[in-house]
Amino acid sequence: MTTTEDVLEIIKHLAAERETFTSDDIRPLLPPGVKPTSIPPAVSKARRDGIVEEVDRVKSTIPERKGSLVPVLRRGGSHLALVQTAPTTSGAPTATSGLSELADEVVDLKDYLNATGYVCGVEEIATFLLLLAGRTWVILAGPSGTGKSSLVRRITQALAAQFHDIQVKPNWVSSEDSLGYYSEVSRTFVPGVALTALLAAQDDLEALHFLRFDEMNLASPEYYLAEVLSAGESWRLNESGHAESDVIQLPPAPLGTPLPEVRIRDNVFFIGTVNVDETTRTLSPKVLDRSAVFDLHHVDLFATPSSQASIEEPAIPRLGRVRGLLTDRPRSLAALNPSDGEVETVAQLLSTLGEVGSALGGPVGYRQRDALLTMLTLGSRHGLTDVLSPDTILDIGLRSCVMPKWQGSTPSSHAALRRGLAILLEVEVPDDASIATLQSQASVSRFPRSCEKLLAMIQQFAALGYFSAW
Structure with missing residues (x-):
């Protein structure tokens, strides 16, 4: 077993046991002979494999690394992450199994x-x-x-x-x-x-x-x-x-x-x-x-191609189900046929953000509603929820289809931005709440990707006097 795989096993167990953890939490658990330099590539691999998701970055608590940023990790809400971190009777994580095709x-x-x-x-x-x-x-x-x-x-x-x-x-x-x-x-x-x-x-x-x-x-x-x-x-x-x-x-x-x-x-x-x-x-x-x-703003500098990448041409996998997803493109809600529960979930979420979107120049309309409904319904219909949980799909939909038009440069638009964050965090956001506090709340929220974008815009406004989703 390589040192990266040793650290990967630690990450799996931490993800199974804790709501969130940082790379600092991995250090005390390293086996003898494994150096802390093995942590970043193992964290990167765990993220790429869907074992954990990075939901924030905080300052390290280790004295010799004071001031440096470390990732906050949590197990993804998907069945894929659950399967990979679930212990077997022997105590070792199971192999990826029981997933949709x-x-x-x-x-x-x-x-x-x-x-x-x-x-x-x-x-x-x-x-x-x-x-x-x-x-x-x-x-x-x-x-x-x-x-x-x-x-x-x-x-x-x-x-x-x-x-x-x-x-x-x-x-x-x-x-x-x-x-x-x-x-x-x-x-x-x-x-x-x-x-x-x-x-x-x-x-x-x-x-x-x-x-x-x-x-x-x-x-x-x-x-x-x-x-x-x-x-x-x-x-x-x-x-x-x-x-x-x-x-x-x-x-x-x-x-x-x-x-x-x-x-x-x-x-x-x-x-x-x-x-x-x-x-x-x-x-x-x-x-x-x-x-x-x-x-695609996250750059993984520890990621490297397979050692076989330049030696031989890999076999193309069978992707019949992927093609099935890409050819299932309903062009109306009647053709999509979402469930009543899916319609209610999307409508309730977007209705709470309606006033915020209007104040930020990106009102929520039928196109946004239909986009999130289509993503949620297709994900469920084709079994993609084993990789992206329903909340993750909604989170991706908010960040991809609702927020890109949001921008502002006035105190009222900044206030609307903070109202949007409060809605997604499902907590009150006091005017004096620090970014560090909000980041810690975002890391355990239902919609960490969208909260990350809102926090970035809040910080941009504080630094430059304006903000945009870009």
């Missing part, structure tokens, strides 16, 4: 990506798959170099899907740049790169087609994708039983010019990658309303 495939997909050189965790994979199934657009956000573009390409390869790489240019100002234009020279309509990809998906309905708009906010998406965004608002079933959007309006051409008729088909997945810096544009509410924002 989809949960097993998510773990296999994580292992496959690791073997190809892309290291990530089961929560990241499960979240990305759920957002793809539940939303027309998924926006991958985070600093440059966090693997946003690679994630799309690697999952496309694993699913044997079609990958369309669309490089957004800063000078794109209209749909002619993405959908095409009428050429006065050839007297024909010349399809653009996005239209070409959509036509390919329309002619190949059996395959999944991933359209990645790389650096999509180098230009304003509501300009070069306005017609695509609008067409994706209305869906119907065609004579073959496939869901399709309204016809996408193409750029103008002289009367009589042959134009292709293209719709968004149910096998199309729109994914955009964004960076936020001085070279990029702010995403408009029109775009954010139709999207789920997946923030």
Whole structure:
């Protein structure tokens, strides 16, 4: 057994016994000969494997590490985490078993990506798959170099899907740049790169087609994708039983010019990658309303690919259940058919945040309600709740589909931010409550990911006088 595996066993037992713990709690339990330097890589592996989730960072209590930040960990609320930390009669943790077929495939997909050189965790994979199934657009956000573009390409390869790489240019100002234009020279309509990809998906309905708009906010998406965004608002079933959007309006051409008729088909997945810096544009509410924002801001510096990654090509796992999730894309609540309990859970949660959202420039509407309902229902229907508990799915939905529009720079908006935090913590938040106190409460709340985002915005307001979800 390697030193990392020794520490991993300690983490499993701590996760089974305690509500939360830090890496400082692991130190006294290290066996002889195992150095504390083995703790960070073991914690990283435990997080990637879904054994624990990191819910906060606090200052170390060890004198020689005074001032340094250490992670606060807790066992995930999923069945996957429960299985991995449950003791057997011999006292050792059990192997991963008793999971849904989809949960097993998510773990296999994580292992496959690791073997190809892309290291990530089961929560990241499960979240990305759920957002793809539940939303027309998924926006991958985070600093440059966090693997946003690679994630799309690697999952496309694993699913044997079609990958369309669309490089957004800063000078794109209209749909002619993405959908095409009428050429006065050839007297024909010349399809653009996005239209070409959509036509390919329309002619190949059996395959999944991933359209990645790389650096999509180098230009304003509501300009070069306005017609695509609008067409994706209305869906119907065609004579073959496939869901399709309204016809996408193409750029103008002289009367009589042959134009292709293209719709968004149910096998199309729109994914955009964004960076936020001085070279990029702010995403408009029109775009954010139709999207789920997946923030890949956590960088695991201890994560390394499998030693076999550069030696041999790993076998692609069987991903039938994953494909089943991605092809189950209900376009209405009638098609989704959520349970009464799921509707009540989502409605109650969002109704408590309605006033907060309005004060922060991101009111809660039907799109947000339907997004969370779709994610919760699909997660339950396909057994993804073995990896992401229902509360975790709601937490991800709040952070991805409700909060991205929230921003402010006034005392009243700051007060609304704190009201939102109080709602999610389910406690009163006094005006003089310290960030450290709020962080400790967030670490044991139902929605630690959303609370983390709210706390980051509160700290941003204190430092800069304004805040945003970006």
